[in-house]
Amino acid sequence: MLTLKSIHTYYGNIHALKGVSLHVNQGEIVTLIGANGAGKTTVLKTISGLTPASRGSITFVEQDITKMPAEQIVRSGISHVPEGRKVFATLSLRDNLEVGGFIRRDREEALADMQSFRQKFPILADRWHQMAGTLSGGEQQVLAITRALMARPKLLILDEPSMGLSPLLVKETFKIIKTLREEGTTILLIEQNARAALHIADRGYVLETGKIVLQGKCQMLLEHNEVKRAYLGKGYREVWED
Numbered sequence: 001m002l003t004l005k006s007i008h009t010y011y012g013n014i015h016a017l018k019g020v021s022l023h024v025n026q027g028e029i030v031t032l033i034g035a036n037g038a039g040k041t042t043v044l045k046t047i048s049g050l051t052p053a054s055r056g057s058i059t060f061v062e063q064d065i066t067k068m069p070a071e072q073i074v075r076s077g078i079s080h081v082p083e084g085r086k087v088f089a090t091l092s093l094r095d096n097l098e099v100g101g102f103i104r105r106d107r108e109e110a111l112a113d114m115q116s117f118r119q120k121f122p123i124l125a126d127r128w129h130q131m132a133g134t135l136s137g138g139e140q141q142v143l144a145i146t147r148a149l150m151a152r153p154k155l156l157i158l159d160e161p162s163m164g165l166s167p168l169l170v171k172e173t174f175k176i177i178k179t180l181r182e183e184g185t186t187i188l189l190i191e192q193n194a195r196a197a198l199h200i201a202d203r204g205y206v207l208e209t210g211k212i213v214l215q216g217k218c219q220m221l222l223e224h225n226e227v228k229r230a231y232l233g234k235g236y237r238e239v240w241e242d
Helices: 040-047 069-076 093-100 107-120 122-125 139-150 169-184 194-200 219-221 225-232
Strands: 002-009 012-024 029-033 055-060 079-080 157-158 184-191 203-208 211-217
Touching: 002 040, 002 219, 012 029, 012 055, 012 139, 012 211, 029 169, 029 194, 040 079, 040 157, 040 184, 055 184, 069 079, 069 184, 079 139, 093 107, 093 139, 107 122, 107 139, 107 225, 139 157, 139 169, 169 184, 194 219, 194 225, 211 219, 219 225
Parallel strands: 029 184, 029 203, 079 157, 157 184
Antiparallel strands: 002 012, 002 055, 203 211
């Protein structure tokens, strides 16, 4: 579904991505892990057209989107939930979802999707007319994900969905992500909680200083000594596992 080939991305003179290649198959959850500053968010911004690649190619559903404007990339079927959620704080939950579906012309179906999300996530129904900025971090994350889903994406990109959340809310967030995949949404996930990400994903990539240094099935990465040392840590069981 999505293929990056030898992507190079710069911020001014800073060479952020140095030949990144990866792919996401339809129906998968693929995770990208790495230390802060490794370039993970830059990968997502490059895919979304927010930080254009200088070299290399990005193909999505057999279409070259390397130089495509960000709005057109959304229309092609990619929705991006950014780091920090970035909901529209002064708008109601309902209005946030309206904005998420701005590309849709099927007004009645869009409204039906909004009602479906209210039923699926009761927290939305309870606060339907409340300003998004008054929600807790976990509530805002649910809103940010559903806002992205309003565009009916083929691929959902998630940047650090558990950031700032309690361990209990981290579990709830990852349950939502698993459910979305079971319902047919393909997901590319960046996550600071590497153990949790590898626990639910099909495949993973390890990014270091702008380069992919390791890739494979998540079970292999979970058992890899270097991954354990660098990204899992001694206390990971307290965060994710029962």
